[in-house]
Amino acid sequence: MVDTIWVQIAAAAISAFVLFKVGLITYRRRAFPEPHYDWSGIDTSDISFPEGFIWGTATAAHQIEGSQRNNWTDFEERTGKEPSGLACDHWNRWREDFELLSELGVSSYRFSIEWSRLEPSPGKWEEGALGTYSEMVDDLIKRGIRPMPTLHHFSHPSWWEDRGGFADRENIPEFLGFCEKVFDRLSDRVQIWCTINEPTVFSSMGYTLGQFPPGRRSILLTLRVMRNLMHAHAVVYRSLKERNPGCIIGIAKNVTLFDPANRWSPIDWPVARLLEWLWNGAWRKGIMTGKMLGSRIPGAKGSLDFVGLNYYTHFITGLFMPTSQKDLNFAKRDHEVATEFGYPMYAEGLRRAIDFVAELGVPIEITENGVADSSDSLRPEHLMRHLWVISEAIKDGRDIRSYHHWSLMDNFEWAEGYKMRFGLYSVDFETQERTLRPSGEIYRRVVGSKTRAD
Numbered sequence: 370m371v372d373t374i375w376v377q378i379a380a381a382a383i384s385a386f387v388l389f390k391v392g393l394i395t396y397r398r399r400a401f402p403e404p405h406y407d408w409s410g411i412d413t414s415d416i417s418f419p420e421g422f423i424w425g426t427a428t429a430a431h432q433i434e435g436s437q438r439n440n441w442t443d444f445e446e447r448t449g450k451e452p453s454g455l456a457c458d459h460w461n462r463w464r465e466d467f468e469l470l471s472e473l474g475v476s477s478y479r480f481s482i483e484w485s486r487l488e489p490s491p492g493k494w495e496e497g498a499l500g501t502y503s504e505m506v507d508d509l510i511k512r513g514i515r516p517m518p519t520l521h522h523f524s525h526p527s528w529w530e531d532r533g534g535f536a537d538r539e540n541i542p543e544f545l546g547f548c549e550k551v552f553d554r555l556s557d558r559v560q561i562w563c564t565i566n567e568p569t570v571f572s573s574m575g576y577t578l579g580q581f582p583p584g585r586r587s588i589l590l591t592l593r594v595m596r597n598l599m600h601a602h603a604v605v606y607r608s609l610k611e612r613n614p615g616c617i618i619g620i621a622k623n624v625t626l627f628d629p630a631n632r633w634s635p636i637d638w639p640v641a642r643l644l645e646w647l648w649n650g651a652w653r654k655g656i657m658t659g660k661m662l663g664s665r666i667p668g669a670k671g672s673l674d675f676v677g678l679n680y681y682t683h684f685i686t687g688l689f690m691p692t693s694q695k696d697l698n699f700a701k702r703d704h705e706v707a708t709e710f711g712y713p714m715y716a717e718g719l720r721r722a723i724d725f726v727a728e729l730g731v732p733i734e735i736t737e738n739g740v741a742d743s744s745d746s747l748r749p750e751h752l753m754r755h756l757w758v759i760s761e762a763i764k765d766g767r768d769i770r771s772y773h774h775w776s777l778m779d780n781f782e783w784a785e786g787y788k789m790r791f792g793l794y795s796v797d798f799e800t801q802e803r804t805l806r807p808s809g810e811i812y813r814r815v816v817g818s819k820t821r822a823d
């Protein structure tokens with residue numbers, strides 16, 4: 370009799386334990402879904418895109434134009450980092466470079482406007498430089514390529530940095546003045562605009578990790594800059610819409626996913642959750658509700674006509690998250706391939722990122738996606754996997770309008786200098802010769818053949 374009771378108690382305890390474990394696993398799987406596909410069973414050439422789907426490439430002014438004088442060149446000099454120097458000398462070679470776009474057959478080009486060229490000192494405008502951007506726009510349009518300018522892609526004038534840049538909300542009217550000036554000149558021909566590139570990368574690299582200008586390391590300052598960037602975006606969005614309501618205005622948001630190194634660790638998953646919130650969730654909430662990190666941001670709610678999505682990877686996080694770039698030791702799952710940058714290739718995450726931004730309820734433009742791969746050994750597969758993911762997402766009803774490959778050509782990769790080669794065209798920085806890589810040829814063929822007439 371006594372024995373039976375103990376057996377029953379033991380059985381009940383084991384069942385309760387098993388149920389608890391199963392429940393916890395299910396909860397954590399739900400809370401941290403991290404799908405990994407069996408790519409060996411997937412034919413990534415089996416892709417098709419709706420008629421009107423827009424193919425493009427992306428660049429940024431400081432990374433390609435050369436001979437800049439801005440917050441970045443100051444930082445390069447101050448820290449002894451590799452100088453951007455002549456970069457791709459694109460400022461003098463843009464006509465030839467646009468020929469490369471035509472060779473690829475793309476119909477959209479995302480680039481950025483260098484504020485420091487237009488307003489090298491406060492209030493002194495270089496009309497000639499603005500004229501050059503205007504000529505670029507005309508040339509693109511003549512080629513049947515949609516110009517998609519970004520108004521702030523990490524670089525701005527030194528004088529504005531000296532005033533505190535985005536760390537001080539008082540400076541935002543000056544940024545707005547620049548945006549209005551460019552918009553007034555180009556918006557008769559340019560329909561689609563990105564306000565700011567990757568606000569979270571800008572704030573965390575510049576103010577937490579200290580690897581971008583101004584090289585600060587303060588969490589409080591980072592949070593302030595995040596709010597101010599949202600504020601700046603909202604102010605610019607509202608003003609430009611008023612000036613020309615026909616234009617389509619969005620932002621380019623880097624969605625990096627954070628996955629706990631070990632789902633069972635009571636430390637890893639709260640860390641992943643927190644970082645995911647700070648990087649992605651707080652930003653999306655800002656756009657959806659007008660409130661971000663405890664502050665009300667006037668005009669932010671609904672301030673997007675489209676969302677630009679930049680996607681590269683997921684970060685596998687644990688207790689010892691690096692607080693400086695030099696400690697960055699990108700973790701990867703055993704079966705994942707590390708890219709030259711160090712972080713893993715994780716194309717599955719693009720679907721998660723798409724689903725995440727889809728909640729905003731506006732069309733999605735993929736404004737960046739690509740890989741550092743100097744030997745071009747990974748890029749073909751990387752490209753096809755990501756395109757396959759997009760093709761499937763569209764089949765499942767996601768409203769994705771475009772894909773811009775990062776990048777048209779090798780260029781100055783910020784804190785990494787010229788080591789990281791992201792181009793569909795390789796660039797010989799001695800001779801400035803551009804050469805189409807095999808992956809560029811693959812992209813050219815996709816652009817020419819994978820759009821179906823519905």
Ligand code: FCB
Nearest residue numbers: 429566567570775782791
């Ligand atoms: C993104 C940046 C872009 C480029 C790629 C590799 O975060 O927006 O300028 O450096 O990474």
